[in-house]
Amino acid sequence: MVPNTMSQTVVLGVIGSDAHVVGITILEQAFSAAGFDVVNLGVQTSQEEFAEAAVAHDAGAVLVSSLYGHAEQDCQGFHEVLEEAGVEAETYIGGNLAVGQDDWEETRATFEALGFDRVFDSETDPEEAIAALRDDLGLTTTDTERATISS
Amino acid sequence: MVPNTMSQTVVLGVIGSDAHVVGITILEQAFSAAGFDVVNLGVQTSQEEFAEAAVAHDAGAVLVSSLYGHAEQDCQGFHEVLEEAGVEAETYIGGNLAVGQDDWEETRATFEALGFDRVFDSETDPEEAIAALRDDLGLTTTDTERATISS
Amino acid sequence: MIRDERIPSDELRRIDEEIRADWPTGADVDFEEAIAYHESLPDNKRFADVLESADKPLLQPRAGVPRLDDQIELLEYLHGEGNADLLPTTIDSYTRDNEYGKAQQGLEKARETGDDTLNGFPAVNHGVEGCRTLIDAIDAPIEVRHGTPDARLLAAITFAGGFQSFEGGPISYNIPYTKRHGLEETIERWQFVDRLAGAYTERGVRINREPFGPLTGTLVPPSIAIAIGIVEGQLAATQGVRSVTLGYGQVGNVVQDVAALNALKDLANEYLPDEVVVTTVFHEWMGGFPPDEARANGVISLGGMTAAIAQPDKVITKSPQEFQGVPTMQANAAGLRTTRQVIDMAIEQDIDIDGIAEEQDLIERETRCLMDTIFTHGDGDVVQGTIKAFDSGALDVPFAPSDSAKGAILPARDDDGRVRIFEWADLEMDDEIKEIHKARLSQRANTEGREQSFRMVADDVDAISDGKLIGRP
């Protein structure tokens, strides 16, 4: 196996007490297929578990998923926890981020204010997030593709 | 057969070039069953035909139906035509009175301004119109019921 | 005496000139130039080809507004956001009455005020140019839908304007749509429309013709709709039409609807000449809708489910605002998408319902009775047969507002919700079949513990809008 460069490892999980697993199962598969090394923490992952895994795997990105409508509460102070642990990874959040039929722009602003680099709604196709992450990490398609081929 | 009193004869028809016949078929049956004498002019009835029939049958009420969305144009000047013919009957209009998804209160006002005594929407149950007409003609249920029984 | 015979070319030309003089825009029609225009159209705007080559039901809404730019916007929306495969242009009521002057007034008022003062698109007033602007703007085939007893000028202008499909027929746009036009008159007029479509067809521009299958939309027994559709198909074929789409309006009982669509296809192929390509169209429930969009969505979906099982070539969709009035374009597109979702979820499933073959057999036997009586009434001529059969009541349509039909028969649902005939009046039918209907209806009357009466019919008329299929007391 090719040694991981930090930038290609992605830590993925569902935050809080949320148990919606199907989305991250699909994301795991899509990011792996795109050549990223994915550490899938599964559902009901705490802020601390995200931080620990990011440190342990020297992650380039932390991908947080939340479907059940408590994302805002669950993410309070999350970026402080990451910072304390010394995590400098890109942070993305996606899924169904508010309770009820809310206004998306407001939701996005809320999560950006909480410190997330990018906020995705639940219509997001995994490919979009992959493209964005390649951009943010300065990777070309071939970087990650090469990883796939050689891994 | 009991002789018709003016107040119990109702002239019914669909105005203009509208051919929606099902509603007046139901109305004819309901008003007859309630003891009124119904003169059903059918669909595509002109203003003049309504006036002639009202005069000929000494009608207590003229019931105009319109479903297809041209009611406003079709009813322009209708009350002048009735007046000229000397018709003093109550005038009701009902059905689907405007094109598109309009505001009902506005529609009602439009048709009241055109001279109709009562305006009904298409959710109207025939029984409502019957009750209203009994009221307007000062009939008791028994008046019309008696008519039914003896006719 | 008018008969089922092809209008000779010179006669075609004579009438054409005559009717084009009815309104100034008629002067702009030039047949040769129109052929050239049609030839310039891309494949995906050739209505007959697109419809005939589809491998699953194509969806088409109803839609028409007075102004040209609004109509373009509306159709673009229904194509883009509604994912319609085929598009309509519904004509306003004044044009249907050949009142082009009133239509012009309405159009001008619409242009001034921005209000939709007409209930459709006045194609005659827009003229050949206007129609072509529409055809050019929309990336899909478009059909003219109307309800016009005398549609000769409308046909001349819209065919020249690039439309390749035209709804209606001498019976289906007479009996449900008008009171005073005689059948002889409408047949003669539609012979011209069909002959004109045939003239285009001869030159390689196959104009698709679609008799209006649902008729009065209200509890029409399948065999009556099918017989009339076949007759109109025959009349069109005689005049040279080669692409015919026969229609049928959902009655709401899935078995009966699937059986009817099967029977329609089989009988049409049997009765119509081989050179005619027959396709079928299923209309989602054409009777009174519930005054509630949520429940209307249920009605629409039952139509989608039926279409997924029967797989007609085309489905005409309804909108959840059907009860209220002409729908917003959003609601119209929503009706399309709801239908599409149901069809696409159900169409690959193997849904074989018991009893369809038996019901189909009954419908076919009934239809043959009606076809036979038409044949007999006309001594072999379908035009005379139709006129005389309607006249005698041997052929009839429930709730027909027209003086040309007795409108004396009354339908009612049986205990399973299938539409049967409760009052036969003079309708021609084998006694054995009448007995079947009678038995089914008395079974229902028993269930309900009441007599069969007009009350039952009225209850059935209201049932779907009241939230059920059968109008139980």
Place this chain on the structure above:
Amino acid sequence: MIRDERIPSDELRRIDEEIRADWPTGADVDFEEAIAYHESLPDNKRFADVLESADKPLLQPRAGVPRLDDQIELLEYLHGEGNADLLPTTIDSYTRDNEYGKAQQGLEKARETGDDTLNGFPAVNHGVEGCRTLIDAIDAPIEVRHGTPDARLLAAITFAGGFQSFEGGPISYNIPYTKRHGLEETIERWQFVDRLAGAYTERGVRINREPFGPLTGTLVPPSIAIAIGIVEGQLAATQGVRSVTLGYGQVGNVVQDVAALNALKDLANEYLPDEVVVTTVFHEWMGGFPPDEARANGVISLGGMTAAIAQPDKVITKSPQEFQGVPTMQANAAGLRTTRQVIDMAIEQDIDIDGIAEEQDLIERETRCLMDTIFTHGDGDVVQGTIKAFDSGALDVPFAPSDSAKGAILPARDDDGRVRIFEWADLEMDDEIKEIHKARLSQRANTEGREQSFRMVADDVDAISDGKLIGRP
């Protein structure tokens, strides 16, 4: 070692006292007084009786908001405008985690700001009084719906609060809902819940218990759902529950869904003791919904159609806003009315689809294999059998987030859209049955000209939200 045995009365009392100390509102529970309260309720609020005596499917939505007055308003609306027959009270996620403190914070924030800061109704925080205010206000039976691994305090408070139906179970509220709770632990806790329900039952207050049939809601093979439902029914029966409603989530293939509901009813009656009254509940599609209300209405309607054919005792409806988030009450009521319209239009029809008996037979054989392996794993004890079978992977649930299940099996649709098992992992099953699945899936792979792979599973997961049943490439 925990076994399928009835909790003795003194033990029941001990646990009851203990768990009621977890939060101040626990102190208000008084069993005798609660029995008297239940006895004071009118017949139309007795959940089990209303459900068991219905002659057609009753409709129930999902709904829960944090504040009491809002919850009353919501349920009144769903009853009045949505015409729901049975009502729910969905509990918030903090309560499900037994985080009553956080729930209290959320509730207080909701009271201050008017915002819904919790995704459900924190019944423990509202306490016995609060629950009764709700029960008194609403003129229909209400069920507690949640997803709580340890629902003991919730049960104690809501039973005393007047609720007569309680969703969930040790497997169905563990495997799909939580990662770290062991099965042994949740079984022990739910034995208490069932035992408490049994204590009320003994006193004539039959608390209805409803295992959560849809599990992960995502392509769950019917036999797995049925086997787990039956096990939870058995566990409840042992503790004295006498009214059990077994659930099943629509997979979208009508034949398979009808067959599954038939199998569920038949097998439940066979496996559960005679003194238990078994009813069934059908959940409209529980997987990902289309991000479009119009298309969502199509999904909902297909559920209604299926319910009309299978006639379960209860249907849990979805709203057209399912994709987006917790629905507005209008949308929730709309989902109810759309479902009702479809059911009422279709239910009196005679819709007998071919192949249902064969599919039912297959489902029953599969279910028996799973029941047998549970029996064998536990040496006749269903509790031990369940724990060990999950542990070995002989029993498994697709997409299970829980550490207690392997979550190693993978489902995929066959060419007809029925859910089959593509990756069996260690699931116990007759080879003959595995061959049937394999043949069906390779037929699909052939049709699509691709290999069976996780890609196919992922495509199937997205298919309905993308507008189709089968995730074709």
